[in-house]
Amino acid sequence: MVHNLFHLFGGWLGLLTRGSVLLQVVLVAVVLLLYRSALLHLRLSRANWRRLALLAAPIVALQLLALVISALGRPVGLISLATTLLLIWAALTALRLLLRRYQPPAEVEGYWQRAVLPLYLVLVLVALVDRIEGLHTVSAIPLLRMFGQSFSVGSLVLLVLLPYFLVVLSELPVVLLGGAMGRLAGMGAGNRKAFELLLRYALIGIGLLWLANQLGLNSTAVAAIAGGLSVGLGFGIKEVFSNFVSGLWLLFEGSVRPGDVLVYDGDPCEVRRLGLRAATLWRDSDNAELLVPNQTFFTATTTTYSGTDSLRCARVVIRAAYHHEPDAVLQLILETVVRQPRVLAEPKPFAILWNFAESGIEYVVFYWIAHPMDNATIAGEVRRALWHSFREQGIEIPQPQYVVQSEMPR
Amino acid sequence: MRRRWCSERRCWRRGALAALALISLALGGCGRPGASLQPAVTLQVLISSGRISERFNRAHLRQVVDGEVADFSRSNPQVSLHVRYVPEEEVLATIHKRSDLGTGPDLMISRVPLALLMAREGLSQPSGLTDRELGPLRLRHLQEFRAGDRYAALPFLLQPNLACYNRRVLAKPPRSLAELLRVGEEGRRIGLSLILDQVSWTGTIFGAQDPLLRLFDTPVTEPAGRALSGTDRERVLNWLAWLYRANVNPNIQFSDTNEDLAERFMARELDWISCNSAVIPTLRKALGKDLGLAVLPGASEKQPAQAVARLQMISFGRDSSAAQREAAQDFALFLLNDYSQNVLMTRTEGILPVNANVIVPVKRSDLLAAIQQSESSAIVPTFQRAVGVRLERVPLSRLIKQNVYGEIPPAEALAKIEALARSRSRIAALGSELPAGGRRRDPSAQD
Numbered sequence: 001m002v003h004n005l006f007h008l009f010g011g012w013l014g015l016l017t018r019g020s021v022l023l024q025v026v027l028v029a030v031v032l033l034l035y036r037s038a039l040l041h042l043r044l045s046r047a048n049w050r051r052l053a054l055l056a057a058p059i060v061a062l063q064l065l066a067l068v069i070s071a072l073g074r075p076v077g078l079i080s081l082a083t084t085l086l087l088i089w090a091a092l093t094a095l096r097l098l099l100r101r102y103q104p105p106a107e108v109e110g111y112w113q114r115a116v117l118p119l120y121l122v123l124v125l126v127a128l129v130d131r132i133e134g135l136h137t138v139s140a141i142p143l144l145r146m147f148g149q150s151f152s153v154g155s156l157v158l159l160v161l162l163p164y165f166l167v168v169l170s171e172l173p174v175v176l177l178g179g180a181m182g183r184l185a186g187m188g189a190g191n192r193k194a195f196e197l198l199l200r201y202a203l204i205g206i207g208l209l210w211l212a213n214q215l216g217l218n219s220t221a222v223a224a225i226a227g228g229l230s231v232g233l234g235f236g237i238k239e240v241f242s243n244f245v246s247g248l249w250l251l252f253e254g255s256v257r258p259g260d261v262l263v264y265d266g267d268p269c270e271v272r273r274l275g276l277r278a279a280t281l282w283r284d285s286d287n288a289e290l291l292v293p294n295q296t297f298f299t300a301t302t303t304t305y306s307g308t309d310s311l312r313c314a315r316v317v318i319r320a321a322y323h324h325e326p327d328a329v330l331q332l333i334l335e336t337v338v339r340q341p342r343v344l345a346e347p348k349p350f351a352i353l354w355n356f357a358e359s360g361i362e363y364v365v366f367y368w369i370a371h372p373m374d375n376a377t378i379a380g381e382v383r384r385a386l387w388h389s390f391r392e393q394g395i396e397i398p399q400p401q402y403v404v405q406s407e408m409p410r
Numbered sequence: 411m412r413r414r415w416c417s418e419r420r421c422w423r424r425g426a427l428a429a430l431a432l433i434s435l436a437l438g439g440c441g442r443p444g445a446s447l448q449p450a451v452t453l454q455v456l457i458s459s460g461r462i463s464e465r466f467n468r469a470h471l472r473q474v475v476d477g478e479v480a481d482f483s484r485s486n487p488q489v490s491l492h493v494r495y496v497p498e499e500e501v502l503a504t505i506h507k508r509s510d511l512g513t514g515p516d517l518m519i520s521r522v523p524l525a526l527l528m529a530r531e532g533l534s535q536p537s538g539l540t541d542r543e544l545g546p547l548r549l550r551h552l553q554e555f556r557a558g559d560r561y562a563a564l565p566f567l568l569q570p571n572l573a574c575y576n577r578r579v580l581a582k583p584p585r586s587l588a589e590l591l592r593v594g595e596e597g598r599r600i601g602l603s604l605i606l607d608q609v610s611w612t613g614t615i616f617g618a619q620d621p622l623l624r625l626f627d628t629p630v631t632e633p634a635g636r637a638l639s640g641t642d643r644e645r646v647l648n649w650l651a652w653l654y655r656a657n658v659n660p661n662i663q664f665s666d667t668n669e670d671l672a673e674r675f676m677a678r679e680l681d682w683i684s685c686n687s688a689v690i691p692t693l694r695k696a697l698g699k700d701l702g703l704a705v706l707p708g709a710s711e712k713q714p715a716q717a718v719a720r721l722q723m724i725s726f727g728r729d730s731s732a733a734q735r736e737a738a739q740d741f742a743l744f745l746l747n748d749y750s751q752n753v754l755m756t757r758t759e760g761i762l763p764v765n766a767n768v769i770v771p772v773k774r775s776d777l778l779a780a781i782q783q784s785e786s787s788a789i790v791p792t793f794q795r796a797v798g799v800r801l802e803r804v805p806l807s808r809l810i811k812q813n814v815y816g817e818i819p820p821a822e823a824l825a826k827i828e829a830l831a832r833s834r835s836r837i838a839a840l841g842s843e844l845p846a847g848g849r850r851r852d853p854s855a856q857d
Contacts, residue, residue: 007490007492008492011452011454011490014453014490015513017451017731018512018729018730020512024511075509075510075511075512077509077512077513078511078512080510081511130507131507132511133508134494134504134508136500
């Protein structure tokens with residue numbers, strides 16, 4: 001059946017033997033190549049207003065050519081189609097440049113690469129196929145036979161493209177809807193992200209069910225696929241499936257959600273994404289992103305700072321020399337810590353005499369901070385303030401002291 | 411650093427080279443006759459497979475054409491045929507869209523009304539085949555489509571309307587309309603179409619069919635538009651009244667589509683229906699030897715009804731290159747030659763060849779005998795005759811339906827039919843819009 005597709009392409013190639021078609025194709029190709037050469041020569045960056053302005057040149061050139069050829073009584077549909085597609089490209093580029101002003105450029109570029117470019121490519125192909133052959137006609141061409149069922153070009157294209165675009169295109173509307181729901185229902189960031197993710201999975205699921213329905217998958221085929229998956233799950237993709245289910249469970253349970261702060265390998269990390277297979281954690285100490293399989297959180301003990309609330313009780317240890325009065329030292333420590341802007345007033349900080357160490361007395365001050373990920377920097381600020389306070393009050397931070405005894409030989 | 415597959419500049423250069431190679435390939439780099447990679451000429455063939463609802467007809471036509479394409483490809487490997495089946499409703503839009511690009515089909519197969527519209531809208535052009543080439547084929551109805559020294563389109567095959575009945579229930583088919591009614595009154599279930607050009611044969615006995623067809627076909631000569639004469643009006647009124655009375659009989663049932671009639675007949679819910687010969691293979695599959703075929707009943711056995719037959723036409727596209735046009739003409743000649751027309755007739759039931767050299771074995775086949783008998787009394791549409799009602803089938807069929815179900819009395823239905831004919835005076839002027847010479851020549855000049 002695949003030969004049907006080759007036969008179709010052969011027919012399209014045969015159209016190039018017509019002078020009017022060849023003329024249009026060559027003119028469009030020449031104009032686009034000239035435009036491309038100009039871009040390479042000018043070395044303009046991809047997202048650039050000058051680049052957009054330059055796009056007017058091929059559009060105008062093609063339009064003029066279409067007028068001339070049309071006056072000669074020859075068809076110009078291909079040139080007009082190319083002009084229309086270029087206009088759409090120009091509009092998309094303008095939108096991209098505008099969005100870069102108001103949204104983080106990296107996000108805009110990411111969406112551009114993942115969604116807009118593939119969509120535009122599909123649009124170009126669909127427009128060409130529809131004009132040359134008719135979309136219905138081409139999509140009805142039988143291509144494959146599986147599970148006793150015939151798959152046409154249209155259904156196979158749907159099978160390949162729809163899952164991709166479901167995953168990619170569901171991102172933006174879900175984020176917008178999540179934002180609106182978050183404002184209306186007063187959701188926290190974590191809840192909102194969980195809601196968005198669940199909504200996205202639901203959209204993808206509904207889309208895939210629709211696709212199965214469109215393809216006309218019969219129950220026998222579905223049973224065969226399910227049987228194959230069962231074996232696959234038992235051997236090869238057990239871990240993948242386990243991670244996927246774990247991720248869904250974590251979302252429903254709400255124990256690990258995007259935005260949460262967890263301790264992973266001794267470091268506090270923020271959950272950036274909860275994916276199908278793994279969670280992406282961000283470690284601020286070295287700006288690293290860790291991909292942790294969802295199953296890990298499902299089977300191992302997880303320490304979180306953002307379960308019930310996001311407050312973290314932090315501590316700083318400091319030593320003072322033995323000859324200083326401990327009560328005065330504790331008082332000074334508390335007064336110093338309370339003055340720190342990022343240390344919460346409530347719950348109140350407290351300090352205790354922790355240990356009689358070798359070189360001095362160890363004190364520990366406990367205080368609360370609003371965001372767990374700020375612990376390292378706030379602790380630094382607290383230590384610095386304590387050093388200054390100790391110095392002002394003449395309190396010595398002792399160096400380690402060792403008594404070395406040496407016996408002289410008799 | 412990751413190495414890119416190619417730099418931006420180099421990618422473009424490679425892309426351009428690939429495009430150039432593709433174009434060279436298409437322009438016949440390996441397309442010489444005898445080369446194995448690609449045939450020398452690609453031919454785009456568009457088949458109007460009937461209205462979307464006509465699925466039986468679509469299957470029939472596909473079976474016929476696919477067989478012919480396979481035969482032609484075997485003997486002409488240098489020509490690659492690309493056949494597309496398009497529903498009748500979408501044909502004009504499809505060709506318009508493709509012709510705007512210069513990629514219109516090289517050859518089209520459609521019924522007469524659509525062939526006429528294609529010719530009127532300049533989507534097809536007269537055949538380049540001369541009388542010297544076509545003469546030996548002795549094509550029936552060819553002269554009806556003469557445009558100057560050429561032909562606007564070529565007749566391809568005939569599918570007349572006839573009566574299909576269940577032999578188990580009806581030992582002998584009714585030979586006259588009166589007998590049909592009597593059979594209905596005796597409890598046999600009769601099925602008729604509500605589509606005007608499929609039911610107008612019942613008007614033969616009243617003398618209503620011809621005036622009705624003329625009403626939509628005759629060129630307008632009076633500024634006020636056209637109207638029926640007093641006598642003709644009386645005839646059409648009598649027929650409309652008969653249709654209404656027929657529906658009162660519970661055993662005479664009307665259907666909106668021919669497919670519905672055929673389905674109910676195959677389910678043995680009906681014992682006798684009027685049908686087009688294109689549906690015979692489907693009916694045969696369902697009913698086997700129980701299927702009986704006969705001429706549609708008229709005034710008497712010697713005066714059968716005149717039904718509007720279906721004539722499939724071959725038209726030529728306007729965008730073809732010289733080689734494609736030549737190949738299209740070769741393909742058309744192949745479709746019309748003695749061998750192909752004979753194969754068409756024998757490969758599938760329900761087709762009559764237009765090639766008069768082909769002898770229809772009426773003595774050997776009751777089916778072919780019935781079809782040929784129906785054809786001999788049929789009205790074969792041309793660009794000037796029996797085509798207007800078909801072009802206006804939707805509003806006309808609505809009026810017939812309203813009349814049959816008693817929503818409007820026959821007089822009002824007739825008034826509305828006349829009003830429709832006046833408002834669509836452009837249809838009346840069809841003949842005058844044809845390319846020069848497109849009007850019918852002296853009948854004596856026909857083959």
